[in-house]
Amino acid sequence: MGAVHNLLNGFAAALTPMNLFWVAVGVVIGTLIGILPGLGPPATLAILLPVTISLPPATGLIMMAGIYHGAKFAGATTSILLNIPGETSSVVLCLDGHPLARKGRAGPAMGMSAIAGFVASTFGVVALTFAAPFVAHLALGFGPPEYAALMFFGLLLVILLASSSPIKGFLSMCIGLLVSTIGIDIFTGQQRLTFGMPALYDGIDFISISIGLFAVGEVLLNVEKKMDRPIFDMPKGIRNLLPSKADLKQSRLAIALGSVFGFFIGALPGGGSTVASFLTYALLKKTSKTPERFGKGAIDGVAGPEAANNSESSAAMIPLLSLGIPGTASTAVMLAALLLYGFQPGPLLFTDHPEIGWPVIASLYIGNVMLLILNLPMIPVWVRILKIPYWALYPVILVLAVIGVYSVRSSMTDVYLMAGFGLLGYLFGKFGVPSAPLLMAFVLGPMAENAVRQSLVLSDDNPMIFLERPISATIFGAAVIVGGILVVTGRRRKATQATIAVSPPTDLVEAKGER
Amino acid sequence: MTQTDSAPGEAVTDDADAGGAEHSVLSTAPLAQAGLGLVAAAFGGVALIDATGLDLFGDKGVPGPGFFPVFLSVAVILLGALQVAVSVARGVRWGSGPRGQMAGVRAELLRTAYVWGGFLVSIALMPLLGFVPAAMLLIAYLVVAVERIKGIKAVLVIVAVPLLAYALFVFVLGVDLPESSLFGAS
16 A cells, blocks of 8 residues: 555645646647657657756656657657658557548547557556566566567567468568668677668668658558549548547457556567557457458557557656666656756665655656647647648648658658658558568567577577576467467458358358357 | 469458558559569569678677578568569469559559659758758649649648748757758758
């Protein structure tokens, strides 16, 4: 009950009129800035750090929580409405969020994003309060072999994602893995696949690929024909601007899965919301009874990844607050803020400065509640963006794409690469090659390779290290079992669908009667 | 592991991740799919040539910097070759598909090429002219030349969007945008 008592005290300290005012300001500003492509939560937090630092410590940190949640929601907004991933973790929302917008369901998609985030954030705060010591202990047990096992699980899910077009799915994944090796090898310092171009020494930035494949690729697919009809169906009536009860019911499992998965991944230093949301999406698709819905506007395809995204943000506090290690870029900015205020994150933060530690945790929840209160009513306003004629909208998208990519490293090479990946995204769409495996492999590949190589260095090239350590052996075993189950159930489902497709209707009626 | 076993030209339920566009005939036409395989294999080949210059193994047999690039390049080549083989087999089995199925594809590709080409040229012009002039030229090209939109709305979009974007990102947010090398920093 000590943790509950401390958390309640944290809420009491956080819930003052001034703090509520500043968290509301943070949410609004975070949303407005975060909606600009390339400016995700870390960049938004960094830009507004001078403002937050000028406030008292607890208030400043609470405002940062508001900015963080506002920027995350904004990233979801551009992904859903314009297919421009606002930041890395909102890429997955392009897969189902944007198709929902095209069908006139942008409002429900954005509403589900906010609601799933709220539910997951609630779970995250509760789990953080009670499970933090256990999870921190588990996270400490994660070394290179465990990361390798986790990445193997992730890549297995990527492979299983491409079941209906296996060769092209594998091709997309292998191209993503290959592209992820471009740059200087961190172990030996050798250049890999740079072809002598210094601009590629640092590798290819994720934003170049994601904005290129999704935003620019989508624009090219839309403009290949002279538009004789609107690209987007506009929602009619106030009811169609928010998720329905059926949507919420359909998304229950997705939200639960995303919350748990996201929390676990977020607690790992370097885990990150991108990995969490990708893996959640892949797992959801493969475990769904109707996987063909995904990629075409499945509401749970929005709910699950957003839940993972938001649950991760609570869990990311675990390495920061308990060990003083920022696990993500956003928590690195928060670490900077704590240091500027004169506090040292770590196990003693909660004992030496309880007036900071627990309100910070409470502020994560307050920021999310404020987001729901302020941004849900704004959804109809955001959806109006879709009313802009596409001949005016797509040039804006292209200009924003350039700005979003250039703002990351001020590199024209990144912008050229973005244009190149935009063409690739178009060609993928024309030739029926899935883009998601490429992107997921690009994210998971470097972590997988580094983890494998580090593990083999640690074990003197003994591959048994992956099976000798209990956590990695468990994850490998679970991955093989889950993968086997998914392949078998997938084949059974296809066999059933093939039977239904060729059976005359009378046979089906008789078969139903027998049951 | 088999591809969707459908004849070219038939509506196919492709992998849902394959973009937001309607079904394209290129996604099933055997010749197009074989071309895809060839291009993929060529890409893998180029990567393999570069990767073979790297050490496959490091000290004590641990995978070196070249291990994964070589392995993945070979995988891409093999998958590309497999794609060619499967497409040729489907072409032999089902034929090249209904006549006239490729009609319209050329026009689509050309229109896309105009848009993408204009986008690429504007990117090339940004370091020379600066962000605002290059963006204005891009939007003017797309709105007037490609979409054939004229009138006050077109002018508004062409002028306002780059200026607003510049003001917001540079002055309000302090984000760098490409500066002109011809006219000096603005």
